[in-house]
Amino acid sequence: MNAKYPPFGATTRRSFLKRSLLVGGAAAFPLIVPGRVLGRDGGVAPSERMVMAGIGIGPRGRQVLATILPEKDVQVVTICDVQARARQTVKAMVDEAYGNKDCTTCRDLREVFARPDIDAVLIATGDRWHAPASAMAARAGKDVYSEKPCGLTLEQCQRLASVFDATGRVFQAGTQRRNVRNFQFAVELARSGRLGRLHTLHASIYKLSLIHDWLPAEPEPPRDEVDWDLWLGPSPWRPYNSRYVKGQWRAQYDFDSGAKLLDWAAHTVDLCQWANDCDGTAPVEYEPDGGTIRARYANGVRLVMRPDGWLNTGTCPVRFEGSEGWVETGDTGQIEMHPASLRAEWKSFSLRGTDATAHTRDFLNCVRSRALPAAHQGVMRRSHVACHAAAIAWQLGRPLRFDPAAESFVGDEEANRMRTRAMRTPWLL
Amino acid sequence: MQNTTLSLPRVSLVAASLAAVFLAGCQGPRSASAPDSEAAPLAVSPAAKVGDAARTAPLLDTLRSATAPLHDRARACQQLAVVGSSDAVPALAGLLADPQLGDYAREALECMPHPDAGAALREALGRLEGRPLLGAIHSVGARRDGGSVDALARLLRRPEPDVSVEAARALGRIGGQAALRHLRNRLETPPSDEALRSAAEACNEAAHAALGLGRASEARALFEAVLRTPVPGQPRLTAALGLLRAQGEGAAEAVIRHLESGDAASVAVGLRAVREIPGEALTRRLEAYFSGARPAVRAELLPALADRVGARFARTAEACVDEAAPRAVRLAAIRALGRIGSGTSVTPLLRTAAAAGDAEAAAAALTSLSQLRADGVDAAVLSSLERADAGLKAKLIGVLGQRGNAAVAGAVLQLAASADPAVSRAAFRALDSLSRPGDQREIFRLLRACKDDEGRRLLERAAIVAAMKSETPERRTTVVVEELAGAADPAYRAALQRVRDKLTAQSR
Secondary structure: OOOOOOOOOOOOOOOHHHHOOOOOOOOOOOOOOOHHHHOOOOOOOHHHOEEEEEEOOOHHHHHHHHHHOOOOOEEEEEEEOOEHHHHHHHHHHHHHHHOOOOOEEEOOHHHHHOOOOOOEEEEOOOHHHHHHHHHHHHHOOOEEEEOOOOOOOHHHHHHHHHHHHHHOOOEEEOOHHHHOHHHHHHHHHHHHOOOOOEEEEEEEOOOOOOEOOOOOOOOOOOOOOEOHHHHHOOOOOOOOOHHHHOOOOOOEOOOOOOOOHHHHHHHHHHHHHHHOOOOOOOOOEEEEEOOEEEEEOOOOOEEEEEOOOOOOOOOOOEEEEEOOEEEEEOOOOOEEEEOHHHHHHOOOOOOOOOOOHHHHHHHHHHHHHOOOOOOOHHHHHHHHHHHHHHHHHHHHOOOEEEEOOOOEEOOOHHHHHOOOOOOOOOOOO | OOOOOOOOOOOOOOEOOOOHHHHHOOOOOOOOOOOOOOOOOOOOOOOOEOOOHHHHHHHHHHHHOOOOOHHHHHHHHHHHHHHOOHHHHHHHHOOOOOOOOHHHHHHHHHHOOOHHHHHHHHHHOOOOOHHHHHHHHHHHHHOOOHHHHHHHHHHHOOOOHHHHHHHHHHHHHHOHHHHHHHHHHHHHOOOOHHHHHHHHHHHHHHHHHHHHOOOHHHHHHHHHHHHOOOOOHHHHHHHHHHHHHHHHHHHHHHHHHHHHOOOHHHHHHHHHHHHHOOOHHHHHHHHHHHHHOOHHHHHHHHHHHHHHHHHHHHHHHHHHOOOOOOHHHHHHHHHHHHHHOOHHHHHHHHHHHHOOOOHHHHHHHHHHHHHOOOOOHHHHHHHHHHHOOHHHHHHHHHHHHHHOOHHHHHHHHHHHOOOOHHHHHHHHHHHHHHOOHHHHHHHHHHHHHOOOHHHHHHHHHHHHHHHHOOOOHHHOOHHHHHHHHHOOOHHHHHHHHHHHHHHHHHOO
16 A cells, blocks of 8 residues: 555455455356355355345345345345334345344444445335435445436436446446346347347336325324334425335335336336447437337437337337347247347247346446446446436426436426435435 | 536526426326437427416415415425426525425425525525534535535534534535635544544545546545545545546556555455556556466456456466466456457366366356357367266256357257266257257157156257247247147157147247
8 A cells, every 4th residue: 555645444345355256247248157156165154255234125125135145155134124024024034044043123224334344235225215325325335236216316316326436336226137138138139230220229118107196194103113204215204104115105206216117117228228339328309209208319219118019028028120120028038039030049038037136146246346237337327317318208298308418408497407306304315 | 437417407597388287296298199200300399488477376375375285385396396486485495494395495496596596595504403404505515506615614613413514515516626625624624533534525526526527636636635534434445446547547556556455445446446447558557467466466356457458368367277377366267268268268268177176167167168259169169078078068068058059059969869868968958049940850859758857848948949940930830730740658749739839829
């Protein structure tokens, strides 16, 4: 170290970095090394394991956690949730996986971030918490796997990316389809030119909806049972209703991202960006058309975000169309292609699009190697910016032009104001 | 590296149309379709005026009403955040201390580019307390309100930790000489560890923003100021990484010091810098350093250099695969070759895969062989099968399957008939990706002869894959239907039926 500056002092990283068998990070199509190869006999000494915490682990979070628990180079040590029932449910899941009762629980995520032994966190809260929790984690020296959508607003996604750029912490957005083979295969066809010159990309989205009404007020339960103030977090105050904490927050303006658009589009638009080699930009025009939003990139390629009219390939389908062919695939792993000559490349993919196994392994590898994972903050930022821009166009009900370099709308003050919202104190980004 | 952050719009008020649907909070519009033209740009519709009294007056009435429901007043604030103008400022400012509506009102002021909104927030810094004060501090920071610097400097010296921390953050976001002067003073004489940490974070944010705008020397000075303090943990790491970025190619020796430090966090900073900081001079220096570095450093640096340099680094990595190299370096090299290797990488990888004594290295070599993008790999793996024992043969067949090159399908089909169960099973699995439409009859011949459930399952999958590759969907079931017509054995018939049913389902 340069003697000019004091030493780093107590490190927050475990010494496993010095002794572990490092693997490389993401390439164009991430190459995943199974965790078992990292140990000579399949095991990794406790002192060399990554220590992780889970925050806000609900139904989707448990699916992701289920891919982390079997990994021999990771130890999940604590679960944080504002709901007591969730804390106990997930703790039981962790304890069963490890065959002990060592996993601790807590209600307040600040306790997690204050622990120097924790290297990384899985954040699977509701949308409203993803960005502030991830930023807090990074500032506390933790690497983050955050479920998507990663920010409630366009501006939150920008600031989140900036925090991870500045701190150098590893960030993986929960857009796991980047590490699922059938989607990788479809993207490879598009990028390699085997579909000819790309002209139209199709991204599936939910039927969009937006709710501003509040559910009827109910008495707040004891904080240890449900901490309503913490549940709200950065979202503005409203009275408690038990249905919110049971999942009925979706489509609520204050809790959901972009009128439900980002629920699927965080995945599907992300894949379209990748297919079009546009991970560093976003479309320049957006036009709502009922429940569909049509966009256009500066390179002329169109992006159509639509809820209907898909082949039967499962949820979250995408379709890439070029001058010489097209490919469509979804979460079942099934691939449909044209022209017939492409069928010689047909493959059978058994891993479902919702499976995060390879994606979490990618994250864990990058925690060790300090490489950027497949869905790092830069990729996340651009695809989420595109999604939020589309959602704003839909909400305003008119076409919008967008400057991807400035990440602002051209000549539309209302749209620009909608890029950001104030966050409730003390949860600020 | 993208460092831009959102700055609040400074555009003058422009006409903007308001979708009634947004104000009413209903579901999205039912609009007419635009003509679907590939070439024509979208037309931007005429915009109605932000601040149009016809739109904002009802919202202000709701906001000021003593009897309007709380929800309606909250919604009015949210809508004013988008369409409000200076006439809404007094009513909004009056709500900043409200425990339920304060954040809603603040959002409207924060989003409104009008100077009156900024003035209201600035004024509020002097009268609010508690969470409302924290919110106002944050909002002036989000607006990058240079006029708030003096007020923030006073708040920086408040005894309440959360107030001074938030004030520091706001100063960091605002940046500029005046704000940074206060922060640097704070760095030099912090009243507490928390104060030091918040000042360091704020300076880091300002420096990061400066770096993103191309002001490297300004960024460098700030990062160095942070590093001269004893602040530990992430703020220190952030400053260290930032300084390397600000130094650019000139950071070579500093990067090397990080890599050699023996401190895990410092090494992590160095590795990130290796991957990020561009420049051929830095690359050459790192490559020269690599060759003489101690093994622990080489093992960690190798993957990062492989990512940085790419295919040109393959020869260096191949040399590190030599069995005489330290084990950690060997393993790192073997894994890196899967990403950056070329045709010359095949021989050392095959040799490693075949060598006894290090199962982990052998497994890593097989993985890299399956990933290697180079000409001649499949042919080399095929030819190596002749010399391989059954165990290795099975693994190498697995590599061919993972590589997915249908040109080797014929050879793998022959191996599928092997008397050695490990070899035949491996071939069955590989056919899952390799089989071609013309292979169906041979696969069915193997299926007819197969007597165990696992083998049948694998061959059924291979048959499905082969059929699905048929160019004409109508012909996918032709061969299996013909086979069924002549199949007598019940187990074989059942297998064929499963294949037919799967193909039929896939074709719907």
